[in-house]
Amino acid sequence: MSAEFSGVSAEILLAAGALLLLVLPRLRGARLLGGITLLLLAGAVNLKLPGWLETAGGGTLFFSGMLAQDRLAVFLQLAILAATALVVLSAIGFSRGESASRREFYALLLLTTAGLLLLTGARHLVFLYLGLELVSILSYLLVGFQKKEALSTEAAIKYFLFGALSTGTMLYGISILYGVMGTFDLVRISDLLPHALIAAPMLMLIALFMVLAGLAFKLALVPFHMWAPDAYEGAPTPVASYISLGPKLAGFALLLRVLPVGFAAQTPVWSGLLALIALLTMTLGNVVALQQTNVKRLLAYSSIAHAGTMLIGVAVATPFGTAALLYYLVAYLLMNAGAFAGVIAVGRADIGAFSGLARRNPALAFMITVCLLSLAGIPPLAGFFGKMWIFAAALKGGMVWLAVAAAINSVIALFYYVRIVKTMYVDVPRPATPLPVSRAVSFALAICAAGLFVVGLWQGPWLQWAAHALPPPVIPADLPWQVGL
Amino acid sequence: MTFSLLTALVFLPLAAALLTLAIPKDRAGLIRALAIGTTGAVLALSILLLFWFQPEGQGFQFEEKLSWIPQINVWYHLGVDGLSVPLVFLTALLSFVAAIASASIHERLKEYYFLYLLLVTGMMGTFLALDLFLFYLFWEVVLVPMYFLIGIWGGPRREYAAIKFFLYTLAGSVFMLLSILTCYFHSNPHTFSIPALMAQGMDLTESTRGWVFLGFFLAFAIKVPIFPFHTWLPDAHVEAPTPISVLLAGVLLKMGGYGLFRISFPLLPQAAVGFGTVLAVLGLINIVYGAMVALAQTDLKKLVAYSSVSHMGFVLLGLSALTLTGFNGAMLEMFNHGMITGGMFLLVGVLYDRAHTRNLADFGGLGAKIPVYGGLLIFFSMASLGLPGLSGFVGEFLSLLGCFPTHPAIVIFSVLGLVFGAAVFLLMIQKVLLGPLHPKWAGLTDINRREIFTLVPLMLFILWVGIWPSTLIAWQNPALKALLYRLGGAAGG
Numbered sequence: 001m002s003a004e005f006s007g008v009s010a011e012i013l014l015a016a017g018a019l020l021l022l023v024l025p026r027l028r029g030a031r032l033l034g035g036i037t038l039l040l041l042a043g044a045v046n047l048k049l050p051g052w053l054e055t056a057g058g059g060t061l062f063f064s065g066m067l068a069q070d071r072l073a074v075f076l077q078l079a080i081l082a083a084t085a086l087v088v089l090s091a092i093g094f095s096r097g098e099s100a101s102r103r104e105f106y107a108l109l110l111l112t113t114a115g116l117l118l119l120t121g122a123r124h125l126v127f128l129y130l131g132l133e134l135v136s137i138l139s140y141l142l143v144g145f146q147k148k149e150a151l152s153t154e155a156a157i158k159y160f161l162f163g164a165l166s167t168g169t170m171l172y173g174i175s176i177l178y179g180v181m182g183t184f185d186l187v188r189i190s191d192l193l194p195h196a197l198i199a200a201p202m203l204m205l206i207a208l209f210m211v212l213a214g215l216a217f218k219l220a221l222v223p224f225h226m227w228a229p230d231a232y233e234g235a236p237t238p239v240a241s242y243i244s245l246g247p248k249l250a251g252f253a254l255l256l257r258v259l260p261v262g263f264a265a266q267t268p269v270w271s272g273l274l275a276l277i278a279l280l281t282m283t284l285g286n287v288v289a290l291q292q293t294n295v296k297r298l299l300a301y302s303s304i305a306h307a308g309t310m311l312i313g314v315a316v317a318t319p320f321g322t323a324a325l326l327y328y329l330v331a332y333l334l335m336n337a338g339a340f341a342g343v344i345a346v347g348r349a350d351i352g353a354f355s356g357l358a359r360r361n362p363a364l365a366f367m368i369t370v371c372l373l374s375l376a377g378i379p380p381l382a383g384f385f386g387k388m389w390i391f392a393a394a395l396k397g398g399m400v401w402l403a404v405a406a407a408i409n410s411v412i413a414l415f416y417y418v419r420i421v422k423t424m425y426v427d428v429p430r431p432a433t434p435l436p437v438s439r440a441v442s443f444a445l446a447i448c449a450a451g452l453f454v455v456g457l458w459q460g461p462w463l464q465w466a467a468h469a470l471p472p473p474v475i476p477a478d479l480p481w482q483v484g485l
Numbered sequence: 486m487t488f489s490l491l492t493a494l495v496f497l498p499l500a501a502a503l504l505t506l507a508i509p510k511d512r513a514g515l516i517r518a519l520a521i522g523t524t525g526a527v528l529a530l531s532i533l534l535l536f537w538f539q540p541e542g543q544g545f546q547f548e549e550k551l552s553w554i555p556q557i558n559v560w561y562h563l564g565v566d567g568l569s570v571p572l573v574f575l576t577a578l579l580s581f582v583a584a585i586a587s588a589s590i591h592e593r594l595k596e597y598y599f600l601y602l603l604l605v606t607g608m609m610g611t612f613l614a615l616d617l618f619l620f621y622l623f624w625e626v627v628l629v630p631m632y633f634l635i636g637i638w639g640g641p642r643r644e645y646a647a648i649k650f651f652l653y654t655l656a657g658s659v660f661m662l663l664s665i666l667t668c669y670f671h672s673n674p675h676t677f678s679i680p681a682l683m684a685q686g687m688d689l690t691e692s693t694r695g696w697v698f699l700g701f702f703l704a705f706a707i708k709v710p711i712f713p714f715h716t717w718l719p720d721a722h723v724e725a726p727t728p729i730s731v732l733l734a735g736v737l738l739k740m741g742g743y744g745l746f747r748i749s750f751p752l753l754p755q756a757a758v759g760f761g762t763v764l765a766v767l768g769l770i771n772i773v774y775g776a777m778v779a780l781a782q783t784d785l786k787k788l789v790a791y792s793s794v795s796h797m798g799f800v801l802l803g804l805s806a807l808t809l810t811g812f813n814g815a816m817l818e819m820f821n822h823g824m825i826t827g828g829m830f831l832l833v834g835v836l837y838d839r840a841h842t843r844n845l846a847d848f849g850g851l852g853a854k855i856p857v858y859g860g861l862l863i864f865f866s867m868a869s870l871g872l873p874g875l876s877g878f879v880g881e882f883l884s885l886l887g888c889f890p891t892h893p894a895i896v897i898f899s900v901l902g903l904v905f906g907a908a909v910f911l912l913m914i915q916k917v918l919l920g921p922l923h924p925k926w927a928g929l930t931d932i933n934r935r936e937i938f939t940l941v942p943l944m945l946f947i948l949w950v951g952i953w954p955s956t957l958i959a960w961q962n963p964a965l966k967a968l969l970y971r972l973g974g975a976a977g978g
Contacts, residue, residue: 358596373629378625378628378629379621379622379625379626380622380626384625388662388666391662391663391666392666392669392670395663395666395667395670396670403663404660404663407659407660407662407663408656408659410655410659411652411655411656411659414651414652414655415648415652418632418648418651419648422636422644422647422648425633425636425637426636426637426643426644459554460554460555460556460557463554463556463557464556480557480669480670480675481556481557482555482556482557482558
């Protein structure tokens with residue numbers, strides 16, 4: 001029994017910590033609460049690390065195979081923990097007012113993170129659905145956290161309505177799968193699918209689409225993206241940062257588990273479909289982002305576009321695509337967390353707030369610029385190499401048209417990122433007074449900016465780790481990288 | 486060799502840039518001195534490179550090779566041969582000259598010199614990198630400081646010009662990236678190394694080869710710029726501050742031509758040969774169209790910018806010749822255009838600093854008022870329109886001569902461009918220097934000693950190459966011969 005729980009010890013730690021935060025009185029200070037949260041996250045990292053170092057490629061199964069702790073899961077779980085830590089750091093600087101509900105904020109954040117970790121390891125459709133619902137409901141709460149602000153509440157309701165619809169759709173898809181095959185286990189489904197495809201081809205196609213719809217909602221892929229800009233704009237900025245990172249990381253984990261494992265027999269169908277969605281998502285995200293004047297909305301559309309680019313890594317359906325996606329996710333985590341930390345540091349989200357920032361706080365403007373240029377894909381920052389490997393995976397996977405489309409998209413994206421940089425460096429500051437920034441936010445931003453250089457310039461180890469995380473069987477010929485597998 | 490000359494050339498400016506950040510904002514003199522000193526040191530190193538360089542030596546010299554990302558076989562690999570040596574020297578000289586000319590910049594000096602030195606690192610690296618991965622990195626590193634230098638210190642429409650430059654160039658580079666990746670995947674073992682790709686070749690089908698060539702070509706064509714991708718150039722040149730215009734015209738445009746020489750032609754010789762006629766036609770369009778548009782300009786800086794488009798046409802023509810003479814002409818034209826147009830932009834800047842206008846119609850009769858300036862303007866204009874004895878003539882003549890056997894008809898029409906080119910500069914001289922002096926210029930002062938100092942080295946090289954081009958040809962000839970041998974063209978002439 002205890003062996004069963006060792007697989008979820010980190011999740012239990014986070015959940016228990018969250019509940020304790022709620023129960024224990026007298027914890028008010030932002031720094032103290034943030035510090036405790038960071039400690040709990042560090043503890044969770046500590047519990048997850050052995051899974052990365054020790055498990056064989058196949059990983060360990062828990063709860064009769066409902067939960068897998070393989071290296072792919074652990075890689076993404078560590079990334080989720082890192083993302084949460086960055087969000088907590090920037091939230092310490094954010095929390096103005098509402099000190100009474102501060103504890104609830106950190107507790108909700110920890111609980112959501114626990115949910116994301118569980119979701120990342122899910123290998124059973126019911127388990128997957130439960131995890132998805134847990135994360136979704138907690139996310140709605142987080143988005144609507146500033147309950148006195150109309151925008152925040154409106155965003156939460158929109159998010160909730162869209163979310164309920166799409167998870168409902170997904171549940172329907174799962175029930176069809178169960179009805180045809182009599183199992184929720186993804187590996188069993190994968191075995192049975194070829195027979196089911198002969199017996200009920202139409203039904204299987206519908207089931208695939210419905211399950212995909214639920215996942216596409218979490219990842220804010222076109223046409224299930226509409227909630228994202230409103231949710232990002234209305235949510236408190238740290239929450240916006242969080243929902244642009246955590247659910248994306250977990251969502252891609254699910255895509256990688258459900259499609260290549262569960263629906264292996266339908267690869268041509270979903271591969272083509274995802275390629276099309278990737279194209280639409282990138283293009284729509286980038287084109288609409290061009291017109292945004294609110295930086296949070298802009299980052300929302302930029303996140304949509306990035307999710308589209310990353311989706312190429314799944315669409316090509318090769319181990320190389322997956323490895324490229326994993327590298328991209330690391331870069332995305334750093335640059336997006338950094339950009340949002342920048343918005344927190346500036347204090348307002350309208351683009352006017354950024355004008356002349358270079359003269360008000362040069363270090364802050366520089367760090368934000370690094371994150372934005374990385375989002376735009378300028379070398380030698382990690383964001384560029386993420387794009388490069390995705391392009392490479394598309395070329396190698398025979399989707400040359402998609403690589404070309406992604407390349408054109410990255411030119412469009414440059415325009416709106418550079419517009420913020422221009423506002424910071426060229427425009428006249430209003431007001432011209434120096435802008436002080438809390439140390440925690442600066443620290444989070446510094447980690448992101450420095451990390452983008454490190455992951456970009458010293459990418460050897462990261463490529464190695466991305467390859468290490470691939471689900472077996474992987475042979476050296478699958479990757480253009482010479483890494484020990 | 487323990488002293489890494491090429492690394493010093495590339496990273497000395499970067500080190501100085503970082504040092505600049507540590508200097509307090511109000512120590513303007515120190516910041517300037519550091520930048521001028523650093524670019525001066527880079528120039529000294531590049532002169533050392535010229536002396537130590539063995540033109541007849543095989544392959545690359547001063548090579549430095551360190552493993553950088555072993556997992557994907559990426560090397561920090563620098564080296565020079567006859568193709569890069571003249572351009573490295575050109576970059577060093579113009580960087581130094583433009584650093585001195587940056588005395589006209591007074592705002593946000595610390596940021597300016599930081600970006601300026603970063604730009605120098607990017608330009609140097611582009612000409613010295615022998616690994617496509619590294620090359621691409623430096624190529625892109627150039628864009629960011631250039632964007633800021635135009636966008637912050639430029640003229641009234643600077644924001645538009647800066648973003649246009651950035652978007653155009655990036656659009657080209659992303660396609661180059663796809664081409665680089667295709668090269669990587671189609672080499673066995675996978676490599677980004679230019680010499681290795683040349684040696685082992687790539688297993689590309691003919692159509693893929695064409696696409697890969699086109700990807701590279703788009704990036705280089707936008708940089709050169711080749712018609713119809715040239716529209717960023719007049720905007721960027723006109724809006725950029727004087728020293729940046731000098732580097733933009735003098736060095737950045739050469740990155741395109743260099744890319745064709747270093748990457749497109751050697752790596753994809755079949756595609757390059759097949760593309761020859763298209764290149765020649767594009768060259769013709771550049772020459773004639775550029776000169777005709779220049780003729781219609783009323784803004785002095787725009788006139789020089791469009792004349793650059795025309796001059797770069799000769800580079801294309803020389804390249805498309807696939808003869809040794811043509812190649813030599815193209816390389817010479819790149820070097821000479823850097824010196825001449827760099828000087829022209831400096832002169833335009835000198836006048837603009839005093840008159841605060843560049844409108845040709847406002848001037849007239851300045852020749853008598855500011856005679857030294859007038860003399861210099863005539864000298865650079867003559868070099869630009871291709872007066873024999875000055876360097877502009879040599880490059881253009883060799884390009885035309887080399888191209889004649891390959892594309893005689895195109896050469897005949899290209900000569901028209903020379904006539905237009907002459908008209909452009911003669912009319913400009915007439916409008917600026919001759920005629921009655923407008924009373925509002927009565928207080929105009931002549932060019933000062935610092936400004937003359939920035940022009941003298943350029944004039945020396947214009948004269949030197951004009952009279953004795955063999956010096957330059959001797960550096961580049963063996964490398965061009967090797968390239969031509971690779972292309973299977975006629976090595977005669």
